[in-house]
Structures are given as C-alpha cells and as structure tokens.
Amino acid sequence: MLLxxxxxxxxxxxxxxxxxxxxQAKEAASSTPIAPSRSVPATPAEPSVSTMLGPCLSLPDKxxxxxxxxxxxxxxxxxxxxxxxxxxxxxxxxxxxxCSLLSxxxxxxxxxxxxxxxxxxxxxxxxxxxxxxxxxxATSGREPILQEMAQDITELIHIRSCF
Numbered sequence: 001m002l003l004x005x006x007x008x009x010x011x012x013x014x015x016x017x018x019x020x021x022x023x024q025a026k027e028a029a030s031s032t033p034i035a036p037s038r039s040v041p042a043t044p045a046e047p048s049v050s051t052m053l054g055p056c057l058s059l060p061d062k063x064x065x066x067x068x069x070x071x072x073x074x075x076x077x078x079x080x081x082x083x084x085x086x087x088x089x090x091x092x093x094x095x096x097x098x099c100s101l102l103s104x105x106x107x108x109x110x111x112x113x114x115x116x117x118x119x120x121x122x123x124x125x126x127x128x129x130x131x132x133x134x135x136x137x138a139t140s141g142r143e144p145i146l147q148e149m150a151q152d153i154t155e156l157i158h159i160r161s162c163f
Contacts, residue, residue: 004059007059057079057080057083057084059080059101060073060076060077060080060101061073061076061101062101062102062103063101063102063103063106063135064103064104064105064106065102065104065105065106065107065108065109065135066105066135067135067136067137070131070132070135070136071136073101074128074131074132077097077098077101081094081097091121091122091123091124091125091127092119094124094127095119095121095124095127096119098127098128098131099119106131106135109134109135
C-alpha cells in the first residue's frame with residue numbers, strides 16, 4: 001500500500017513540475033514580445049502535459065500466481081502500459097514494471113530467474129507468454145484446449161475492433 005502511494009505521489013509530483021514549467025514558459029513568452037523572424041523555421045510544439053497523461057488508471061493488482069487471476073493481471077497490465085507508454089517505452093521497462101507487481105508464488109518463481117540484476121527476457125511478449133505458460137492453468141474444470149480457444153476468440157475480437 002505504501003509503495004503504491006509512493007508511486008502515485010511521484011507521478012503527481014512529476015505532473016505538477018511539468019505544469020509549472022509550462023506555465024512559467026507561457027508567462028515568460030507573454031512578458032517579452034518576440035518579433036517574428038522569417039529566417040527561423042517554426043519548431044513543432046512539445047506534447048502538452050494533458051496529451052501525455054491520458055486517462056488516470058490505477059495500478060494493476062499484484063499477481064500472486066493464482067491461475068484464475070493470470071488473464072486479468074495480464075489484461076490490466078496491458079491497459080496500463082498502453083495508456084502510460086511514455087513512461088515505459090522499452091520492453092525492459094515494461095517487464096520490470098510487471099515484475100514489480102509479482103508477489104507470493106509468482107515472486108518466488110521470478111527469484112531464481114533473476115540473474116545478477118538483469119532479467120533474461122528478450123521481450124515483453126516473451127515474458128507475458130512465459131507467465132501464461134507457467135501460471136495460466138486450466139481453471140474451473142475447463143480443458144486447456146478450450147481455454148486456448150477462448151483466448152483466441154478474445155484476440156480475434158480485439159483485432160476486429162481495431163479495424
């Protein structure tokens with residue numbers, strides 16, 4: 001709980017600092033009129049704080065390794081990472097973020113894989129696939145093939161909604 005509050009406080013501090021910088025820049029620009037110059041090409045504007053933030057999402061719940069929570073955990077992480085892409089631009093950052101949300105059995109699984117301060121996962125996709133293969137067992141009596149088919153249908157619906 002404290003860790004999550006610390007993260008939220010850090011994010012809020014970053015946002016407030018960005019807003020303050022933007023306000024100071026606007027104030028400085030309005031107090032000193034600049035003569036138009038034809039020799040200086042217009043530079044593209046930096047993305048504003050409002051466009052970088054996106055919707056305010058809560059952090060995904062910690063994943064303890066329970067098979068019935070695996071799909072939900074991966075989905076929440078995917079939503080969060082898509083909306084906060086500017087914070088997690090590289091696969092390594094995405095994997096590290098997800099690893100920080102592991103606890104219990106899932107964290108115990110990760111501990112021996114951790115090799116001297118770096119993770120041996122080549123990509124975000126490889127990590128999520130491995131997490132699925134280890135923790136997403138057949139639940140509620142469904143056979144693995146049925147579970148896989150349900151997953152394929154979900155992916156097809158997602159792909160279709162993109163067009």
